[in-house]
Amino acid sequence: MPDRLFTPTYTVEGVEYNAKNGVSLNSRxxxxxxxxxxxxxxLDPNQYATKKTVAQGMLDVALLxxxxxxxxxxxxxxxxxxxxxxxxxxxxxxxxLQVAVGVLFMIxxxxxxxxxxQQSAANILxxxxxxxxxxxxxxxxxxSSFGIENMNLNPxxxxxxxxxTKIK
Numbered sequence: 364m365p366d367r368l369f370t371p372t373y374t375v376e377g378v379e380y381n382a383k384n385g386v387s388l389n390s391r392x393x394x395x396x397x398x399x400x401x402x403x404x405x406l407d408p409n410q411y412a413t414k415k416t417v418a419q420g421m422l423d424v425a426l427l428x429x430x431x432x433x434x435x436x437x438x439x440x441x442x443x444x445x446x447x448x449x450x451x452x453x454x455x456x457x458x459x460l461q462v463a464v465g466v467l468f469m470i471x472x473x474x475x476x477x478x479x480x481q482q483s484a485a486n487i488l489x490x491x492x493x494x495x496x497x498x499x500x501x502x503x504x505x506x507s508s509f510g511i512e513n514m515n516l517n518p519x520x521x522x523x524x525x526x527x528t529k530i531k
Contacts, residue, residue: 412485413472423468426503427461430454433506446509453509457502464495 434454437444444450467488474485 409476412476417472419468423461423465426499427458427465430457430461430503430506434458450506450509453502453506457499457506460495460499460502464492464499467492467495 433450437447437450437454441447471485471488471492474481474488476482476485
């Protein structure tokens with residue numbers, strides 16, 4: 364059977380439409396310019412903000428894990444650590460602020476920034492999150508300055524015992 368029976372061709376001045384091949388332009392015509400992001404759809408600001416918030420949340424989880432490890436170390440060493448109380452306070456404050464930031468991220472992720480009523484609240488919430496993240500960063504720089512590396516907890520001149528064997 365001829366192909367022409369099933370694929371009608373319509374001709375309009377300068378444009379030829381063929382149901383099988385789609386629209387083709389005459390060589391004298393320029394294609395329309397359409398600016399889109401992605402495949403056939405525009406940028407969705409709400410989806411972008413949600414993905415950004417999730418990525419930041421994952422970085423927060425990494426820092427939360429590091430602080431939990433630091434807290435475990437400080438608690439296992441106990442008061443023998445030179446800066447035990449200071450480290451305990453700084454790490455605990457950092458952990459509490461990180462949990463608060465995580466909750467704020469979830470709240471911010473649920474907001475519809477296309478709704479004008481929620482835009483100002485989302486903006487304020489973003490600013491609060493930025494301030495908290497800055498404070499958390501400063502706290503963790505201070506925590507790092509006190510050092511969490513393994514310390515020699517034995518006083519000078521006292522031998523270390525391993526499996527009932529003295530090591531000098």
